[in-house]
Amino acid sequence: MTEGFSRSQPWMVVADRVMANTYKRQPVVFTKGQGCTLWDADGKSYLDFLAGIAVCNLGHAHPGIAAAVSRQAETLIHVSNLYYTTPQTELAAWLVDHSFADRVFFCNSGAEANEAAIKLARKYFKDRGEPDRYRIISMLQSFHGRTFGTLSATGQDKIKEGFSPILEGFDFAPFNDIDAVRNLISAKTCAILMEPVQGEGGIRAADPDYLRQVRELCDETGTLLIFDEVQTGIGRTGKLFAHEHFGVTPDIMTLAKALANGFPIGAMLSKESVAAAFVPGSHATTFGGTPIVTAAALCTLKTIESDNLLGHCREMGEYFKSKLTDLQSRHSVIKDVRGIGLLLGMELDTDGAPLVQACLEQGFVINCVQGNILRFVPPLIIQKPEIDALIACLDQMLKQVIF
Numbered sequence: 001m002t003e004g005f006s007r008s009q010p011w012m013v014v015a016d017r018v019m020a021n022t023y024k025r026q027p028v029v030f031t032k033g034q035g036c037t038l039w040d041a042d043g044k045s046y047l048d049f050l051a052g053i054a055v056c057n058l059g060h061a062h063p064g065i066a067a068a069v070s071r072q073a074e075t076l077i078h079v080s081n082l083y084y085t086t087p088q089t090e091l092a093a094w095l096v097d098h099s100f101a102d103r104v105f106f107c108n109s110g111a112e113a114n115e116a117a118i119k120l121a122r123k124y125f126k127d128r129g130e131p132d133r134y135r136i137i138s139m140l141q142s143f144h145g146r147t148f149g150t151l152s153a154t155g156q157d158k159i160k161e162g163f164s165p166i167l168e169g170f171d172f173a174p175f176n177d178i179d180a181v182r183n184l185i186s187a188k189t190c191a192i193l194m195e196p197v198q199g200e201g202g203i204r205a206a207d208p209d210y211l212r213q214v215r216e217l218c219d220e221t222g223t224l225l226i227f228d229e230v231q232t233g234i235g236r237t238g239k240l241f242a243h244e245h246f247g248v249t250p251d252i253m254t255l256a257k258a259l260a261n262g263f264p265i266g267a268m269l270s271k272e273s274v275a276a277a278f279v280p281g282s283h284a285t286t287f288g289g290t291p292i293v294t295a296a297a298l299c300t301l302k303t304i305e306s307d308n309l310l311g312h313c314r315e316m317g318e319y320f321k322s323k324l325t326d327l328q329s330r331h332s333v334i335k336d337v338r339g340i341g342l343l344l345g346m347e348l349d350t351d352g353a354p355l356v357q358a359c360l361e362q363g364f365v366i367n368c369v370q371g372n373i374l375r376f377v378p379p380l381i382i383q384k385p386e387i388d389a390l391i392a393c394l395d396q397m398l399k400q401v402i403f
């Protein structure tokens, strides 16, 4: 690399001119990845503790995924959902075998999976002759997506700003407050929609008692329980699905992010009794569950199983969390360390953006949610030396006066 010359700069200048201005991007152009390492256009390497926002659980450039996708690309990429295809069928069967669910609807994103769940919940009660039972209770600080339906379901005002009128029929309860849910639930409530661990909202896990009580309340009233496991699913917390930690089973579950290790996919899973509300014509998508993406997802799930990544995730998660807790004991700016498995958060009593920026300069990709909560969601294949390197960097940065 020539001193002072950056291969990244021209790309950033053009992107800032021609791309919709929807992101405040970090000043880096990534061009390559391998395992937990990323490289930018100038050849500088970074350790990745974000994994494309909890997506690349097997790491970057995984040879199994590359092979599965190339094989499928040479065979059949897309034919639409008007026909049967084999990778899609195999993937749905795998998910049904490994979950509470009987049926799977495939789409292309987390928001779409939640859209499907909202539509299914409403139609379920319409079909039962309860047309007024359409309201959904979701949680404050939740995140369910950016489409009109899912932003309406999201318990954060900043997501909705500028888009009124939003979809009608959502009520919001503070997270972990069962009395608030009891007060909101009515004869018009069709479903309760929630994340077992709030991700974008600040890495906040449901209290196990609370989650059990939500399930009981749903059972007493015949209300459907929908778990949004878009961020928490596919091994992120050390179980295939986060709700397994709590022993509480939903009626509907949504998946996306890590399901195909970086290929765009969403899935909405449900029990037969609920799934029956969707019949031909009820809901559809052109791309959902296309062969190439479902081949990637199948390979992702089988690799998680064959490489014992759930056990590895639990082990690395505990190690990582203990190291963060250790940091907390030495730096008073750290208010809290929390999370399950490799979905970890570190709350600061100051703005987190300068620390994210400083870590990036030092070659570490981390992220901040809600302004002051650092989020660590590395690939599940992360190893102790990589965690140690980040901890040493954070320690150094936190010693500097600015923090």
Ligand SMILES: *Cc1c(COP(=O)(O)O)cnc(C)c1O
Pocket: 108, 109, 110, 111, 112, 114, 143, 144, 145, 146, 195, 199, 200, 228, 229, 230, 231, 232, 256, 257
């Ligand atoms: C990311 C996320 C979504 C939205 O997923 P998209 O693929 O961006 O539409 C929904 N719910 C949760 C919990 C998420 O973390």
